[in-house]
Amino acid sequence: MKIKSICCIGAGYVGGPTMSVIAQxxxxxxxxxxxxxxxxxxxxxxEDLSRLPIFEPGLDGVVDQARGRNLFFSTEVDEAIDESxxxxxxxxxxxxxxxxxxxxxxxxxxxxxxxxxxxxxATSDKIxxxxxxxxxxxxxxxKDILDxxxxxxxxxILSNPEFLAEGTAIxxxxxxxxxxxxxxxxxxGQKAVEALAEIYASWVPKDQIITTNLWSxxxxxxxxxxxxxxxxxxxxxxTELCEKTGANIDEVANAIGTDSRIGSKxxxxxxxxxxxxxxxxxxxxxxxCKSLGLNESADYWEQVILMNNHQRTRFxxxxxxxxxxxxxxxxxxxxxxxxxxxxxxxxxxxxxxxADKLIEEHAQVAAYDPKVSELQMQSDLNYLNTRSESENAQxxxxxxxxxxxxxxxxxxxxxxxxxxxxxxxxTLIYQNxxxxxxxxxxxxxxxxxKMQAIGxxxxxxxx
Ligand code: NAD
Ligand code: UGA
Numbered sequence: 001m002k003i004k005s006i007c008c009i010g011a012g013y014v015g016g017p018t019m020s021v022i023a024q025x026x027x028x029x030x031x032x033x034x035x036x037x038x039x040x041x042x043x044x045x046x047e048d049l050s051r052l053p054i055f056e057p058g059l060d061g062v063v064d065q066a067r068g069r070n071l072f073f074s075t076e077v078d079e080a081i082d083e084s085x086x087x088x089x090x091x092x093x094x095x096x097x098x099x100x101x102x103x104x105x106x107x108x109x110x111x112x113x114x115x116x117x118x119x120x121x122a123t124s125d126k127i128x129x130x131x132x133x134x135x136x137x138x139x140x141x142x143k144d145i146l147d148x149x150x151x152x153x154x155x156x157i158l159s160n161p162e163f164l165a166e167g168t169a170i171x172x173x174x175x176x177x178x179x180x181x182x183x184x185x186x187x188x189g190q191k192a193v194e195a196l197a198e199i200y201a202s203w204v205p206k207d208q209i210i211t212t213n214l215w216s217x218x219x220x221x222x223x224x225x226x227x228x229x230x231x232x233x234x235x236x237x238x239t240e241l242c243e244k245t246g247a248n249i250d251e252v253a254n255a256i257g258t259d260s261r262i263g264s265k266x267x268x269x270x271x272x273x274x275x276x277x278x279x280x281x282x283x284x285x286x287x288x289c290k291s292l293g294l295n296e297s298a299d300y301w302e303q304v305i306l307m308n309n310h311q312r313t314r315f316x317x318x319x320x321x322x323x324x325x326x327x328x329x330x331x332x333x334x335x336x337x338x339x340x341x342x343x344x345x346x347x348x349x350x351x352x353x354x355a356d357k358l359i360e361e362h363a364q365v366a367a368y369d370p371k372v373s374e375l376q377m378q379s380d381l382n383y384l385n386t387r388s389e390s391e392n393a394q395x396x397x398x399x400x401x402x403x404x405x406x407x408x409x410x411x412x413x414x415x416x417x418x419x420x421x422x423x424x425x426x427t428l429i430y431q432n433x434x435x436x437x438x439x440x441x442x443x444x445x446x447x448x449x450k451m452q453a454i455g456x457x458x459x460x461x462x463x
Pocket of ligand 1: 165
C-alpha cells in the first residue's frame with residue numbers, strides 16, 4: 001500500500017515539526033497539518049519564518065523547503081481527513097484536571113473527539129496513527145469508536161509514539177535512535193505497519209524502525225519518559241548529599257557516567273525537570289498501575305515526581321535562607337523561564353513553581369528569557385491559581401534586557417541553561433546589583449571560580 005496523502009490533527013510541538021520533516025523527506029506525499037487553533041495555523045503559514053508558533057532550531061529551514069510544495073497547514077479539518085490515506089492524531093493529552101483520576105490520569109477527550117470526527121467524516125478506508133502519548137490500551141477505545149460510529153469503512157490503528165525532545169526536535173527527527181510502530185497482527189494490520197515504515201524509510205535506516213504489537217508500543221512510550229525522568233530525579237536525589245558532604249555532583253555524574261552500563265546522558269543535576277510530558281506521563285503510569293491494583297509499582301514511579309517537587313521547593317527555600325531568611329521586597333532576577341534551553345515552551349517549567357514560592361514570601365521577581373514573552377510568564381503564574389492576576393502582575397516583571405533585569409537585584413537565579421548566559425559581562429552585572437550579590441545557579445552553568453573572583457556569592461546545585 002503506497003500512501004499518497006497524510007493528514008495530521010494537531011499542529012503543536014509534535015505535529016508541526018514531525019510532519020514538516022515527513023514532508024521534507026517525502027516530496028511525493030501531500031502532508032496537511034490541521035488544527036482548531038486558528039492563530040496557530042496562521043502562524044505556521046506566516047511568510048516571516050521567525051514568527052512560526054514554535055521556536056525550534058532548524059525548523060524554519062525545513063518548513064521553508066516543504067511548505068507550499070507538499071506541506072500545508074490548515075483549519076479545514078474535515079476536508080483534510082477525508083482526502084487522506086493516513087491520519088495522525090497528534091493532539092494534547094494533558095493530565096486530567098477534573099473527575100475520576102483528577103491530577104493523575106491522561107485527559108483523552110481531545111483524542112476521542114478526533115476519533116469521532118474521523119469516523120463521521122471519512123468515506124474511504126483509513127490508517128489512523130496514534131502520535132500522541134497515550135495510556136496503554138487506548139487503541140482499543142479508538143477502534144471501538146471508529147468501528148461503531150463510522151460509515152462502514154475499514155480503519156486500521158497504529159501506534160507510532162514520538163521520541164523527539166524540544167530544543168533538538170529537528171536533529172532528533174532527522175537522526176532518531178529508533179522509530180517505533182505498533183500494529184495489529186492481522187494481515188491488514190501488518191500492511192499498515194509496512195506502509196508507515198516505508199514513509200520513515202525515506203531517511204531512517206530500516207534496522208532502526210522497530211515494529212511491535214500495539215500495546216508494547218503504547219507502553220514503551222510512557223516507559224521511555226519514566227526512565228529518562230528517573231535518571232534526572234536519581235542524580236538530583238544526590239545533590240543534597242553532595243552539598244552536605246563536600247562531594248561535587250558534576251564530578252560524581254562524570255565519574256559514574258563513564259561506566260558504559262550507566263552512560264553519560266541525562267545525568268545533569270538541575271532545579272528539577274519540567275516540560276509538558278515527564279510529569280504527565282509518569283502520573284499516567286502511576287494511575288494505570290494503581291487502577292490495576294499494582295500499588296508497589298505505582299509508589300516506585302511516583303517517587304520520581306516527589307523528588308522533582310522537592311528539588312524545586314529546596315531551590316526556592318535555599319534562596320530565602322541564604323538571603324538572611326527574608327526576600328520581602330527584594331528583587332530576585334530569573335535568567336530563563338523556559339523549561340530548557342532552545343525552546344519557547346514553558347509548560348511545567350521549574351521557573352513557575354520557584355517564582356510562586358518566592359512571591360509567597362513577597363519577593364519582587366524579575367524575569368528575563370530570550371524566547372518567552374511577558375504575557376506567557378504571567379499566564380503561567382496565573383494558571384497556578386495561588387493569588388489574583390493583579391497580585392501576580394505586581395510581583396512578577398518581565399524584562400527584554402538581561403542587564404536591566406539584573407539591575408539592583410539582590411540575587412540572580414539561573415533557571416534555564418541558555419548558552420547566551422555564559423557570554424554576559426558578569427562584572428558589569430555584579431557592579432549594578434545590591435551587595436552582597438548572590439547567584440543561585442540552578443543548572444551549574446557558570447564557572448564558580450570565575451563568579452567568586454568577581455565577588456558573587458555563588459551557590460550551585462549539589463556542590
Ligand atoms: P500541543 O498542545 O503543542 O499541540 C496539540 C495541538 O492539538 C494544539 O494546537 C490543539 O489546538 C490541537 N488540537 C486539540 N484537539 C484538537 C482537535 N479536536 N482538532 C484539531 N486540533 C486539535 O501538544 P504537543 O506538545 O504537540 O503534544 C502532543 C502529543 O504528543 C501529546 O500527547 C504529548 O504527550 C506527545 N509528545 C509531546 C512531545 C513534546 O516534546 N512536546 C514529545 C513527544 C510526544
Ligand atoms: C522528553 C524526552 O526527552 C523525549 O524523548 C520525549 O519525546 C518528550 O519528553 C515527550 O514525550 O514529550 P522534553 O521534555 O522535550 O523531551 O525535553 P528533555 O530534554 O527530556 O528535558 C526534560 C526536562 O529535564 C528539562 O527540564 C531538562 O532541563 C531536564 N533535564 C534533562 C535535567 O534536568 N537534567 C538532564 O540531565 C536532562
